Amino acid sequence: MSEPDKALLRKAVARAVAGLTATGRLTIVEVAADGMTVFRIHRDDNGRPRCHYWSSSWEDLTSEQGWGHESSRPAVLRAADPFSADEVVLVCSFPEGAEADRALAWLSEARPAAVLPSDGPVTAIVEDVLASDPLTRSYDLVVLRADHASGRLRLGSKQLFPIGALPGTRAEVAVRCEPGDAYGTAFAVVTWQGREPRLLSVHSARLAPGSYLLTAELVRPGKVRFGGVPELTRDPRGWDDLVAAAPAQLPPRAGPAHLICAVEVCGPDAKVEERLSRVRQMVSHLSAELADLLRVSLVTYGAHSYDDRSAGEHPVEVAAWQVTPERALAALEWLEERGAITEGYPYYPHAAQVEDMLDAVARRLSTAERVRTVLLTVGDRPPHPARTNRSLILPCPRRHDWRLLVGRVQGRPDTLLAAICDREDTSPHPVWRRLGADALAHLDALDIRGLAADLGLAAPAALPIPFPLLDETE
Amino acid sequence: MQSDPAQGPPAHDIAMWGAPGSGKTTLLAALNIALMRRKDEWKIVGSDAASSDYLIERTNALSSGKIFPEASQSLEHYRWTLVGPAERQERRWLRKARPTPPLTIGISMVDAPGGLFSAGPLHTANGSGVADDLRRRLMDNLVKSRGLVFLFDPIREFELGDAFDHLHPPLTRLAEKMLEIGELRDGMLPHHVAVCITKFDDPRVLETAQKLHLLDSAPDDEYGFPRVTSEDARDLFRALCEVSASGNADMVVNALDQFFHRTRVEFFVTSSIGFYVRPHTKTFDWNDYQNLLPEAGKDLRIRGQVHPVNVVEPMLWLGRRLAAGGPR
């Protein structure tokens, strides 16, 4: 096919396809040396052009009677059915042939149309035109919109590609994924027909919860390829199944909370540093979850000193009490710079002022306040007993009784005890089981998110959110 | 205060006997402090320069330095004299009472590394040839002595349970030797034995005594320390044997009964360092009496003042017994 002919034909076909309405029909008839091919093109529910085509040889069309016989005409017209189409394009790729001429004449007579020349198969041109057809409907991603104030979830959509978008177009959407259902998180694309969404495609995967920058590429009409998330697989569900899977409400949101972090700051520098960094993670994580609903207290404790050669021990220190996360993080920075406490050397090597810390905390906690309170103790040494006992650990100089004090803190309404213990041996001192009564984690295998959720300080991961979440603020 | 050995009282040979770490050397080191803290007039004096130096040095290390002696490596001999108060004699007839010279008890003490008492190989800095020589010398000393201070460490017994292993082998060898030289009396060894249960200050020992209702307090004790009298000490000893790690501790009692006349064996519940008392209260406190202080990566130190409990009593008992029996 000569290039100008080809370009002309492609343009004409593209114009005809672009002009197809939602219910319109386009017929392209290619008349060739040995027969004719009929292309019927319409738009499906999603506005995507669909094409069926079939070929008939001249022998089939003329049957026994021969080409000259009158009965051939209706056979040609029946095969092409030009009357049912809104638009007809005739293409002749063999102008010298008698059968072709005759057929063209019958077709133009029945449905006057320009005859475009062509010297090669039209199929490739039609396929190419359909694959690069601009969108006639916008393509939207199905999302859940979360209203954090009310906790309400609305199933909605976020536009990926507007009308007129061409294949190769890319779009980006920032979404948050929570643990999903059996299919994981579904990335569904819909088009809108009036108020009714039409499902175009669904792909899903189980994703690690978190924020993702989703990329979408329009490969061709009807096909969207996603990136920025792990590989997705085709999801067999229909629109009604998807709608049924969408929850109406966010999991109950955590209320205001007071996080008290008590950190053991004696022992090896590296350990102290590690403990403080875990506290930093926890405070940062919760301040992201709870924002201005969070109050933080920081208490540090070290070792007692019983040695008369020591200049006096470093007492329990309340570095911050019920302050904003920002101020707590600032106080934490100061503690991080200071590192492990060496004051009071030579200090007692096998225990720490856990009981003094408990006393300091218990004293400051008022019983009137009804705010979820969590005492998070990070350390590894046992406390000093209130009196000499078989543990051989010397008694607390102030005779504080850790059992009583733990009980007092724990007995407060809505107060939880969590601990991060970095003890190497398998059975830590019983105090750590008490201090970690509601959540006990090891320093090395720490899941901050899980710990926060266990303490009711963050959304529990139990309720599945099967679609990407869009924050209403965006 | 050094007396001339030539003029001193005849010395009675006493040997310390006990497993490694049972507290032999510490007990000797605490003896001087114990005497100085006593209200009666007993005192200890070295009978030669080396023995006096040892007394001074150990007293200082224990009470000021607050450190324990190192594990013994060789046999040490100390010659001391316990000097008692001048005793007043009863008024007789019309004659006025007049003071008699004070009672003095000469003791010649041998302190050996505890490992020498076991049959197994000895872990000293020296070679095994040296160990054999030490063992021979120790046996000679045991043969020569008539007084034994046998230390039973309940903590070691609880954790290792090897008191019997450190008693029985040398005991049978001793009996063998004594038989050889015709010194067995009624098939028994002639020695007087002060069995000292050590480390009474340890909570595990004190609590055991408390649970058995064996605690008593001496009315004249200025700190109000609990104590176990010698009559009850045997019961405590038996109870402590029951929690022995090896379960062999009851054989210790049997071995003592087999080799020594019951009348020649006395039990003492002792602590060389005693209980902790706070400087400003100066009284025993059940809530806080532990006198040991651990240090990171190091040995235990002594926490406060050293207040030896029942450390002099075994020596005096032995001294009196031996003095009554006359010099050998």
Ligand SMILES: Nc1nc2c(ncn2[C@@H]2O[C@H](COP(=O)(O)OP(=O)(O)OP(=O)(O)O)[C@@H](O)[C@H]2O)c(=O)[nH]1
């Ligand atoms: N609690 C307590 N511990 C003691 C006492 N006396 C000694 N110890 C402990 O026992 C350890 C050993 O004491 P030593 O006096 O060296 O024992 P030993 O029997 O001479 O040991 P060897 O010379 O190795 O045979 C000391 O380092 C202390 O830790 C005591 O009165 N109370």
Ligand SMILES: [Mg+2]
């Ligand atoms: Mg020794």
